[in-house]
Amino acid sequence: MLLATSNLSCHYGRIQALRDIDITVNEGELVALVGANGAGKTTLLRTISGIEPASGGSVQFDGNDITMASSDNRVKMGIVQVPEGRQIFGPMSVEDNLMLGGYTRTPAERTETLEQAYEMFPVLKMRRTSPAGTLSGGQQQMLAMSRALMARPRLLLLDEPSMGLAPLLVDEIFATVKKLRESGTTIFLVEQNAYMALAIADRGYVLEAGGIVLADTGPTLLANDKVKEAYLGI
Amino acid sequence: MFAEFLQFLFSGITVGAIYALVGLGFAIIYNASHVINFAQGEFVMLGGMNTVFFISVGMPMPVAMLLAVVVTIFIGLALEKFAIEPARDASIVTLIIITIGASIFLRGAAQVIWGRNFHSLKPISGNDPVMIGGAAVLPQSLWVLGCTIVIVIALMFFFNRTLVGKAIVASAHNPLAARLVGINPRFIMLLSFGLSAMLGGIAGILIAPISLAYPGVGIMLGLKGFCAAILGGLGNPMGAIIAGLIVGISEAVTAGYISSAYKDAVAFIIILGVLFFKPSGLFGVRGTERV
Ligand SMILES: Nc1ncnc2c1ncn2[C@@H]1O[C@H](COP(=O)(O)OP(=O)(O)OP(=O)(O)O)[C@@H](O)[C@H]1O
């Protein structure tokens, strides 16, 4: 087991955003988390990344309890997140964004991974000196993903990578996610686009009002009547 | 006529360069934390006073200056570590009040340790003025200008060319994304206070031969530097530098043509004007950089 949470909860002030979350992600797996607006998906990723402190329960990574670890130490361990809304450093150049992605790595590792990122997304190489904020939405999402890859993640957390993108680009992003997974990256994918996420996932969880209500393999969840009704609009 | 104007211009640029360094210190800490560090002027005082002190115990001038900067940096780091960081979950206003407390404390401590006296510091290259276009310029003015230019270039290199410098810039633009790439926000804060203290300390050493060194010297210099930071658009380092020069020159021209009694009023009229007409400063960036 690469990642496991047990009884994890999180509060914003008095409001409980997550309760008793038990999820696991195994090495090499692609696990999807789907849920409606405000279910707590982003909060869960923020708690796993150490941005929001847990108010109860624990997070294990690679057999170690990391509940108290700082966000920067978690990145060093290999937990890397592509946040909701991309959150690129808009005024800085594309290449600076990527180099900062490798902040926790050695200079040699940075140079090497940068080459890989440029190979994967040639458009980023073409625009490497442009301010990141001038890229199109799809390019910004590619930049955000490449920036995360620069940290050489052992576990990649993706928060709604398809949000706000045209259908064609959505397909491209999902193709990239699949490709990453095939190359051996462990991925925890959060999506409102439940159909596409569950279709490529090994396993999935359904989050409702801060709690996990369903957990199963991707195909089984896709066939589940409750899921169909609530998230697939069928 | 022109020589006279040139004379005012040079003295304005000299003191303006000091305001620029102090304003830069405000901008760096503001960018890292949105805190306005009112102890910035005391860093200036510490630079000058420590140099005077180290020379008085028999150290050669260059060593005394270097040590003074190092001591000031350590005090800046200590301020962050022991006063700001423990309160980092408090509101910005609370943190600003802490820096005001720190400035009073540092001034008091300086009075206790070194007394209330004024100390003079020998200029680096003597007192014989250089004639430029009919104006007499003190060699110390050239030191102030030269050092300021070197520091600004070094800082530009640091922020634009080194990864740590870029990490500071990135943290200012998007603190969440900065944390998610593994930048430790506490390290950035510490670094910012260290950098600002260094700038203040250097400014204090450079200006001491002109302004004298005494425990209260940082009050006015700090306020003028703050004025430069506001005029330049809070958090805009380049703006603070240009605004520092503008404040310095306006002051010198006012003192020269009207009366030196109104000199200090200029900076405050500028602050009021900015707050009234253009609160984002002359070079203020739009407040919506975050996506
Ligand atoms: N910083 C915050 N302070 C207070 N409440 C918050 C904060 N962030 C989120 N919440 C609340 O916590 C709950 C979960 O929010 P979260 O952003 O995790 O949901 P989500 O599943 O990611 O939603 P979306 O699909 O819109 O991204 C929501 O009710 C939200 O209003």
Ligand SMILES: [Mg+2]
């Ligand atoms: Mg969300």
